[in-house]
Amino acid sequence: MTYKVLIVDDAEINLVLFEALLKRMGNCESASFSNAVAGLVSAQTEDYDLVIVDYMMPELNGVDFITQFRQTPGREDMPVLMITANDQKQVRYRALDAGATDFLTKPVDKIEFMARVKNMLQLGASRKVLADRAAWLAEEVRKATYQIKERERETVIRLSKAAEYRDPETGSHIVRMAHYSELIARGLGMPREECELLLEAAPMHDIGKVGITDSILLKPGRLTPEEFEAMKLHSVYGYDILKGSSSRVLQTGAAIALGHHEKFDGSGYPGGLKGEAIPIFSRIAAVADVFDALTSERPYKKAWSLERASEHIKASAGSHLDPQCVTTFFSQWESVCQIRQRFQDDEDAITIL
Structure with missing residues (x-):
């Protein structure tokens, strides 16, 4: 030397x-x-x-x-x-x-x-x-951490797709709503790490539907009051499936699964939470989930037009949905349309997320 x-x-x-x-x-x-x-x-x-x-x-x-x-x-x-x-x-x-x-x-x-x-x-x-x-050593730790996170991401998507096989929603629905959720979080000024965490955890919001019987889950018409009460249990099932994990992503997914059907006025389920008592990730996911559900075709309904869905979302601000999340969502309308166009129903959810 x-x-x-x-x-x-x-x-x-x-x-x-x-x-x-x-x-x-x-x-x-x-x-x-x-x-x-x-x-x-x-x-x-x-x-x-x-x-x-x-x-x-x-x-x-x-x-x-x-x-x-x-x-x-x-x-x-x-x-x-x-x-x-x-x-x-x-x-x-x-x-x-x-x-x-x-x-x-x-x-x-x-x-x-x-x-x-x-x-x-x-x-x-x-x-x-x-x-x-x-x-x-630092570089090797970074590589190993990256590989672990990649495996965790794939596990999350595959868990989410497990519900998809029993639910008429498509794999692209969970990806679109996850990207809508991240878009809202960024618009609210949340830290980058929190936005990425929401993107990874949001697809698990309906994982609890694996516990709902086909006669209810796949019913083409309106549910009876008794059937709707059974359907509402999917939020609790999702929470029970994911809770207790050492993974922060799965912990976040559990919280979103439990709270994404709560309503801003307190009329939602399962806890009847109201306003800011509803966790922010659940309030964000609710806007993203409702919008994509309305604008997507299902066996029991036709897809709504963007105009009709937008009017409904805006009218639901303050009752069903968090007004600030709704305002933030529509303030980035061009990005919303890009996400909707990018992630079509015939694409593979694991690849595109």
Whole structure:
């Protein structure tokens, strides 16, 4: 391995001596500056393994040199060897505070110079190895975390599709409503992490329909009061399926499943929650779910036009739906139409989410 060493000293004789000693070591390349300011610029912009700097220099003394050098990003741990006189103990104390790594005293002993330089170069190399190792480990953790999150996302969609096989809704419905939900969350100014969490969890809002009998779930006509009471249990079933998970996505999905049929005026189910007592994710998902349900064709109904569905959503603000979520939804109407056009019913839900 070849090391790069920077030498900054206003005395030409010292530069020649240090260069010769480094050359004798056999594994060092040196760059020399008699001007401290020019040397500092080189130290701040070039990647060296060691900096050797004299204390007594015009324009910029060694302590000030080290102070400015250590303030440069990425130069906090680079070894610095400072040259001082025997009687400059106070200077050495100040240099230590500024960030000097080690000292040599004048007149410089050749054997001591090469020994200290060798030790500091090896110390710097060890630090670099540790830093590289830490960076490698961080990257491996990032990759592993990404793979785990990707598997979790796929699990969520496959869970959501399990309900789809028994429900006349399509896989693209869960994707569209998830993207509508994220759109509303972003419009409300929620943090990016929360928006992404909602996008991943919203598809599970109707997972509890797997517990509803086909005679009710697939009935083409209006449900009887008794059948509707049984149908309402799907929100509780969904919560029971997903609750207790260590996954934040599944925990969020459980809360959305439980609360997305609550109504802003308190007339919803299963808890009869009212206003802001309804969790915000559930209030958002309710707007997204109702809009896509209205504008999608089902065996028991035709798709509503965008105009009719929009009028209904706006009329439901304050009673069924959160007015702020409704306003935010329609304030991004162009994006709503793009989502509706992008995710068609004949596409695979796992791929498009």
